[in-house]
Amino acid sequence: MGKEDLRKIALELVRDGKGILAIDESSDSMGKKFENFNISNTAENRRRFRNVLIEAEGIEEYISGVILHMETFDQRNDKNILFVESLSSRGIIPGIKLDQGLGKIEYDDVKIKATKKAKEVEENVPENVKSSVKNAGDKVVGFMKQHSEYAKNKIEEHERPLTEEEKVKEAKKYGEFIKRSSADNAEETYHEQVTRGLEDLEKTLASKKYEKAKFAKWRSVFKITKRTPTFEAIDKNCDILAQYAKLCQLHDLVPIVEPEVLFEGNFTIEEHYRVLKYVLSLLSNKLNYHDVDLDSVLFKIGFVTSGKNKASVDKESTTRLTSEAILSTIPIKVPGIVFLSGGHTCEDAIDYLRMICGLDAEINLTFSYGRALTSNAMKKWNGNDNNVEDARKVFLQDCQVSSKASKQRNLVRKG
Template sequence: MATSTPSTTPASTLSGTAQALVAPGKGILAADESLPTMVKRLARIGVESTEDTRRSYRELLFTTPGLADTVSGVILFDETMRQRSSTGAFLPEILAGAGILPGIKVDAGTVPLAGAPGELVTQGLDGLRERFAEYAALGARFAKWRAVLRVGPLLPSSACVEANAHALARYAALAQDAGLVPIVEPEVLMDGSHGTERCAEVTRQVLRQVYAELARQHVDLASTLLKPSMVLPGTTSPEAEQVSDDEVAARTIAVLRDTVPASVPGVVFLSGGQSPQQATARLDALNRLGVHQPWQLSFSFGRALQAPVLDAWRGEPENVAPAQAVLAERARLTGAARRGCYERTEEPAVPEPLGPGAGG
């Protein structure tokens, strides 16, 4: 597992914040679902998405006892950044009071990339400097911007890779100017029939371009985090049912060693369309194999942490405590994987994977 000497850098500095987010044994809860995504998530458990139900669910997550033991930061959505809890406290204040750093998703989603059929580029740079100033005043300490890259025989195109890398770098420079740590998320999507080797090839291409653009924009890498997808076969590939956790870890670390500078404090993997058990087991394999790597190997999981909680809650007030117990246990297991000491035998029955395009 990845180890490091505890940092003496004050958490009030950008590099100190970045190191605090990937402190040994800890990682990030991605709770930055947009309003349309929340409609889908809540509909799955038979709950209507209203401001009150969304607030109740977020409050459930953020007030879970002991969450700060394994969660260093939470990525929020714009609405959540401004919401008050049932007690009248702002939700970011509840997190900060528990010793958890509030962060904010700032991209505005994807749109078709002109001249590149089937490919996407992330928008949201217009007015971002002003939005960053507002979010910093609301208590945000870090930010996230997600780019998505589709894999195919001829995808992604160089134009798509370059456009998304440039946007990520512009965002990161603006975040640091505003005093926020940027999480850079170039997600290579699992959707498709590509094999593991093709995923590794595309991930290597994307990360090389991202770090070239970050250098051009004079981004301080010591005050950034990388949020990549693991190197995985496509969901409809014959390899999808055969690839081992150790192979995923080995291929992922090989790509990172080729592309990610040692000055980056940590890599916080997204869970993508993996089940909670798959994402946790592969994070564990990464930390077992990656003990001598220069970066902390951590997590920024969304649905891999939240899906079991939603199933336990189902919008019922009497289910809040049981749902929080589920989150605490899921976070404990993920924290164990973060240290390379996760035991899959502790898991309940394994459900089906969450499916392609699940995010987080």
């Protein structure tokens, strides 16, 4: 499959008025949802609920692709047809979740590395620049010492060599954000997470079991607290996302990269905006560094809001800041962005989508919802096959509403 073929798939996934259904929950995640309805968490019950959704008549009018858990590739509908084949027969593109969940980041050698890098950088900085940095203030000096590895990489990866004055400017620009990163902040940073599965990804991609998948998704998470996310967590996760994306393209899959900033927390909308913007900037740099073809990669992000435990803000601010974060960081070659509901109510997720898709845009925008599309259907189904048709009716209504909200009024068509 050539580059143009991958780009066509990417554009098809973000076709105006259609979105992606995410039903890629692990068995454990599915079990937590089943608990609310006293449904046993068995492979058969998971298959039964997937059958309710996937076999709903008419979903192809609203759904362009479906992200599936690996388990689903072996499962069949009630007519003994593989779910992936059933989807493909209706023009719905099957995709696969490839990450293997989250694990803790190891920070044992962070202090040693930071000290060594700080010394290396300081030895190569001219005296006049040292003076400029010193005069810039303690925050910048602290940033240079604690995060010299970032500063060095930022300089090396820049499109052209920076002047000495620009080096100082870069330090000032990112110092306020990065200053929270420190190996001393062990109480919070110890619990930061990195996505697992990269070591086995080549083997998974080569497996015939998943050969019918045409796109993939990989999720990393970032939690906003007083001291997190640290640069270490952002850097590690973005690098893994980029490596995953490159491997997907080498195996003829369109990669969706999902750097999710968690909704849980007590942070302001401005803090969320700064973190998301920084994460997207670094991820874009990592994608370029690993030679990922940006013509056939999709971003999956959340809406910029205040934290769940913070007073909510007006939806106009969410729309504006989400749009600004996208426009200032994501390369123009990227064919589209899909939004996750991310813990918001179904109503809020739909409203945010409708408002941002109503803006002038030069990039395709749509939804990639899981809970927002399936929670009402699960409640209606309740593990009872007698409720299947009613559950499908509710599911189709939610798909239709999301589809309508995702139609872009002022899109300059790309591709």
